[in-house]
Amino acid sequence: MTATTMGTMTTLISFLQEPLQYEFMQRGMISAVLVGIVCAVVGTYMVLRGMAFFGDALAHTILPGVALGYLVTGGAREPLFWWALGTAIVASLGIGAISKSAQIKEDTAIGIIFAGMFALGIALISTVRSYAVDLSHFLFGDVLSVSVQNLWLILIFGGIVLVVVFMLYKEFTTISFDPVLAATLRLPVDLLNNLLLVLIAVTVAVSLQTVGVALMVAMLVTPAATAYLLTDRLPRMMLLAAIFASLSGVVGLYLSYYLSIASGAAIVLTATGFFMAALGWKRVRRWLTPSPRSLSSTPSSGSRHPLP
Amino acid sequence: MAGWGLSPVLGGKTPPLQDKKMYPNTQHRPDQPVLDVSHLTYRYNGREALENITFHLHESERVAIVGPNGAGKSTLLKVVAGVLQPTSGEVNIYGSHPDKHVCIGYIPQRSQVDWNFPVTVADVVMMGRSARLGPFSWPRKKDWEFVQHALETVEIADLASRQIGQLSGGQQQRMFIARALAQESELMLMDEPLTGLDAPSQEGILNLLDRLKQERVTAMVATHDLDQAAIHFDRVMLLNHRIISFGEPRYVMHTNNLVRAYGGRLKQLDGEQVLAVDDCYDDGDHDHTH
Numbered sequence: 001m002t003a004t005t006m007g008t009m010t011t012l013i014s015f016l017q018e019p020l021q022y023e024f025m026q027r028g029m030i031s032a033v034l035v036g037i038v039c040a041v042v043g044t045y046m047v048l049r050g051m052a053f054f055g056d057a058l059a060h061t062i063l064p065g066v067a068l069g070y071l072v073t074g075g076a077r078e079p080l081f082w083w084a085l086g087t088a089i090v091a092s093l094g095i096g097a098i099s100k101s102a103q104i105k106e107d108t109a110i111g112i113i114f115a116g117m118f119a120l121g122i123a124l125i126s127t128v129r130s131y132a133v134d135l136s137h138f139l140f141g142d143v144l145s146v147s148v149q150n151l152w153l154i155l156i157f158g159g160i161v162l163v164v165v166f167m168l169y170k171e172f173t174t175i176s177f178d179p180v181l182a183a184t185l186r187l188p189v190d191l192l193n194n195l196l197l198v199l200i201a202v203t204v205a206v207s208l209q210t211v212g213v214a215l216m217v218a219m220l221v222t223p224a225a226t227a228y229l230l231t232d233r234l235p236r237m238m239l240l241a242a243i244f245a246s247l248s249g250v251v252g253l254y255l256s257y258y259l260s261i262a263s264g265a266a267i268v269l270t271a272t273g274f275f276m277a278a279l280g281w282k283r284v285r286r287w288l289t290p291s292p293r294s295l296s297s298t299p300s301s302g303s304r305h306p307l308p
Numbered sequence: 309m310a311g312w313g314l315s316p317v318l319g320g321k322t323p324p325l326q327d328k329k330m331y332p333n334t335q336h337r338p339d340q341p342v343l344d345v346s347h348l349t350y351r352y353n354g355r356e357a358l359e360n361i362t363f364h365l366h367e368s369e370r371v372a373i374v375g376p377n378g379a380g381k382s383t384l385l386k387v388v389a390g391v392l393q394p395t396s397g398e399v400n401i402y403g404s405h406p407d408k409h410v411c412i413g414y415i416p417q418r419s420q421v422d423w424n425f426p427v428t429v430a431d432v433v434m435m436g437r438s439a440r441l442g443p444f445s446w447p448r449k450k451d452w453e454f455v456q457h458a459l460e461t462v463e464i465a466d467l468a469s470r471q472i473g474q475l476s477g478g479q480q481q482r483m484f485i486a487r488a489l490a491q492e493s494e495l496m497l498m499d500e501p502l503t504g505l506d507a508p509s510q511e512g513i514l515n516l517l518d519r520l521k522q523e524r525v526t527a528m529v530a531t532h533d534l535d536q537a538a539i540h541f542d543r544v545m546l547l548n549h550r551i552i553s554f555g556e557p558r559y560v561m562h563t564n565n566l567v568r569a570y571g572g573r574l575k576q577l578d579g580e581q582v583l584a585v586d587d588c589y590d591d592g593d594h595d596h597t598h
Binding site for chain 2: 176185187233
C-alpha cells in the first residue's frame with residue numbers, strides 16, 4: 001500500500017512539476033496569481049456596488065487604445081500595457097461621467113459607447129494582415145507570452161492598487177454602503193468614486209494579457225461573487241475572493257497545459273466552476289439545516305429587499 | 309458648547325475628545341440656533357419640491373415633520389444635512405453652512421439600505437467615526453470604545469458582531485442611531501424611523517429619542533404617524549412642499565391644517581375627528597384618527 005501511495009505521490013508531483021519546467025509556464029502562473037488577487041479585491045467592491053456591466057464595458061472599451069498602440073509600435077507587446085492603461089483610465093472616467101448625465105439611461109449609454117469603441121478596436125486591428133491571431137490574443141488573453149518585464153509591471157501596478165485599497169478601505173466601504181452618510185461625513189465622495197474607477201481601470205490594464213478584454217469581467221466579478229456566497233464579512237470576502245482567483249489561475253493553467261485549451265478560457269472556466277460549486281454547496285447546506293431566519297421574528301431580515 | 313456628550317450615560321468613562329478641535333464643526337457659534345432655515349427653495353426637474361421654507365430649531369428640541377407622501381420630507385432632511393444644495397435660500401447650522409459640519413447624523417429610511425452588505429453592526433457604527441479618523445487611517449482602540457459605548461446606549465451591544473441583515477427592524481434603527489452617536493451628532497435627522505416597526509419597537513425608538521433629548525441632541529424626525537407626532541414631539545411641522553403649520557402639536561394638529569396638508573386624502577368624520585388616509589404607510593395600519 002505504501003508503495004502504491006508513494007507511486008501515486010510521485011506521479012502527482014511529476015504531473016504538477018512537468019509544466020513548470022517551462023519558464024513561460026512559471027511566468028504565466030505568477031502573473032495569473034497576481035492578476036487574480038488584484039481583480040478579486042477590486043472586484044469585491046464592484047460586486048457590492050453592482051458594477052459588473054461597467055467592468056465588462058470598460059474592458060471592451062480599451063480595445064481601440066490597445067489596437068492603436070499595436071499599430072504604432074508595429075506589433076511589439078511590451079508597450080501595449082501603457083496604451084491599455086491610458087485608454088482604461090480615460091474610458092473609466094468617461095463612462096463614469098456619462099453615467100451621471102441623465103440624458104438617456106445609464107446602461108443604454110454605456111452599451112452604446114462600449115460596442116462602438118469595441119468595433120473601432122476591431123476595425124483598427126483588421127487593417128493588419130495577421131489580424132486574426134493578434135485579435136484573439138487581445139480578446140482572450142495570452143498569459144503564456146508574459147515577459148519578465150510584463151511581470152514587473154503587473155507587480156508594481158497591482159501592488160499600487162492593493163495599497164490604495166488598503167489605505168482607503170473605510171472610505172471605499174462607506175461610499176459603497178451609504179453614499180448619503182459619506183456626504184454628511186463630508187468625505188470627498190466624487191473624488192473617491194473617481195479614484196475607484198481609476199483603480200478598476202488600472203486593474204483592467206494589468207489583467208489584459210492574462211485574460212483578455214472579452215473574459216475580463218469574469219476575473220473581476222466571479223471570484224468576488226463566489227466569496228460573497230460563502231461569507232458576510234467584507235475583509236473575509238476579499239480574502240476568499242483572492243484565494244479563489246489565484247487558485248483559478250493555477251488550476252486553469254494546468255487544465256490549459258494538459259487539455260490543450262486556451263489559457264484565458266481555462267482560467268475563467270475554473271473560476272466559474274468554483275462559483276457553481278459554492279452555489280451548490282450553499283443550496284445543499286440550506287436544504288440540510290433549518291434556516292435561522294425562519295425562526296426569527298423578522299421575516300424581512302436577510303432578504304434582498306427587506307422592506308417594501 | 310459641550311454638544312453631544314456620552315458622559316451622563318457612561319458615568320464618566322467617556323473617551324477623551326482632544327482631537328475634536330481638528331474638525332470643521334468646531335466653528336459652532338453658541339449664540340446661533342442649531343438649525344436656521346430661511347426662504348429655502350429646492351427645485352428638482354423644474355418642480356418645486358420645497359417652497360420658501362423658513363424655520364429654526366433650538367438645542368435639544370424634538371421636531372416631527374408630518375405630511376403626505378411626496379410632500380418633500382426626505383428632501384428637506386437632505387438639504388438640511390447638506391447632501392442636496394438648495395436652489396435658493398439658506399440653511400445654517402450653528403451659524404454656518406451645513407457642508408462644513410460633521411455633526412449632522414442622517415438616519416436613512418430602512419428601505420434605502422442594502423441589508424445584504426457584508427458588514428457587521430459594529431462596522432456600520434464605526435463608519436460614523438470616519439470623519440473623525442481622517443483618511444488613510446484605521447480605527448484605534450479609542451474608536452472601538454466609542455462604538456461599544458454607542459451600542460450600549462442604544463442597548464444592542466450584544467449584537468455588535470452580527471451581520472446587519474440579521475437584525476430586526478427596531479434593531480436596525482437602533483444601529484443607525486448608534487452610528488449617529490459614534491459620529492458625535494448634535495443634530496439627528498431621521499427619515500421615517502418608525503415606519504414598518506411593530507408597536508414595542510416604535511416605543512423603544514421613541515424612548516431613545518427622550519434619552520437623546522437629555523443629552524441635548526436635537527432631532528428632526530419625518531413620520532407618517534400623526535398620533536406619535538402629537539404625543540412625543542415638542543413641535544410638529546406640517547409640510548406639503550411648503551410649511552402649512554409649525555408649532556406645538558396642540559396648535560398644529562387642527563382639522564383645517566390637516567386638510568390643507570393632506571387635501572383629498574383626509575376624510576372628515578363626526579365632529580372634530582379627522583381621518584388621514586396615507587397610501588404609503590406599509591404595516592397595514594392605514595388610518596390615523598384625531
